[in-house]
Amino acid sequence: MNNKLINAWNKMYEKLESWLDSIVINLPNILIAIFVFIVALVASKYISKLAEKILNKSKLQPSMKNLISKFISIAVVIIGLFLILGILNLDKALNTILAGAGVAGLAVGLALQGALANTYSGIILSYIKHIKFGDWIETNDYQGEVIDIDLRAVTIKQVDNNLVYIPNKLVVDNPIKNYSTTAQSRVILECGVGYESDLRFVEKLTKEIIVSNFEAVQEKDDVLFLWREFGDSSISYELRFWINSTSALEVAKAKSETMILMKEAYDKNNINIPFPIRTLDFPKDFNFKKVTQET
Template structure:
């Protein structure tokens, strides 16, 4: 028991000596810790202020809003990193700094392998922030989703659809797949398909359709602006396609214009006894076939 007691006493003494040495180091470095804390606060405030200042200065440039935001964030991160190096120097942790820098290469390789997808999205986000064919406010279609671009960050492109739902598309998919930008021109084309009965006067249908759309939409300055094309003979109708343009790049406005065109054409067709037929099927019985006598025989 005496041997165990001696060892416990010796361990306890070593622990107290260690704690005393740590306390001495803490007291000696207390001014440095206070200075490092002050520097840390100053760095945080400075990074926030510089980020806002850079963003305000970039508002005068022709860069996209996403690129301006990216630059301001990078400046903020750079200021914080510089402040971190200063704090490590104040705390006499230069050896720790060297160790961090030495291990950064190995850690960077491991992180790069683990975050390939995230890094690809980040790189794609930088590209999207720089290019001009996709910018804030554009109405685009990408990866099967259509809507207004309301945000481009380092991970996703945020698209607001016509029903106000938000779709977050990874930047990598936007870069690698085709993009349809409805806002690249000042006008959008409205396409409407329909069909009329085989007994209809095709020349009259064409003239009525063109005149109706010319009167219904201010953008259609003259009848020649409406393109009317018969597409073929369908099972139940003679099908046609009509095209005209409106002064909007929003897909929602295109959908509204198409709805309005359907309403005015239906009224015009009804007022002139032009039938838009349902799908029908014609039965052709052999000559002399009497369906009533056939039914009577079955009853007997």
């Protein structure tokens, strides 16, 4: 038993001694590899900052600039790792790592299909010009201002100041309504006046209200006024005009202000905005007292 222990110890000692010899022999390469690794880390940081400065001169979105600079930084570190493996004479290990990375990459890709789809969609959203920071958009039944686009989700701030995080894949796969693609937005308002009203006067007065209170409307012809139909209790019309804003909140404010101004002007000119009413026609010989007594 003692001989076996002694033999095992001798073999282990010989193995450790061979490892120590290998370390001593390869010590210069190890020191060079450590130096290369440090240089790669420092270089990745400075090259990333340099790439950001160059990209800031382009018209790419901030999210796309950050993404490209990060990829460049990662690429520099990977190149440094390949150099280190070459310095340490681990070429065979490199081939093994690459083969294993291929199999692992396939397994990870199958397991993370949703996450990878969001990442790919995030790259697309960062590159296209249809959506950018500050735009007011509507997608997937949510509406708000775009404040961030990353590799996972698009972040929008709603009118009530709540943040909504929408996965990139849903934004790419579904329709997007961008209110900020033009410099102006259209306000659409529907209303109605009584049948006794002078329709031409109503139209003239309403247009004057809009021209007097909104800078984007220079003359009456800029206001679209359309009579729509003879309703049950009123003659309805549709009013359309432009404002100098792309925010849905500003459109809502303009619509609210228009309603106040119209109500004030209509009241001063005895123009009635009727509400639905029901007229009951009773026979001439109808006896209300008798019906009341019976009930």
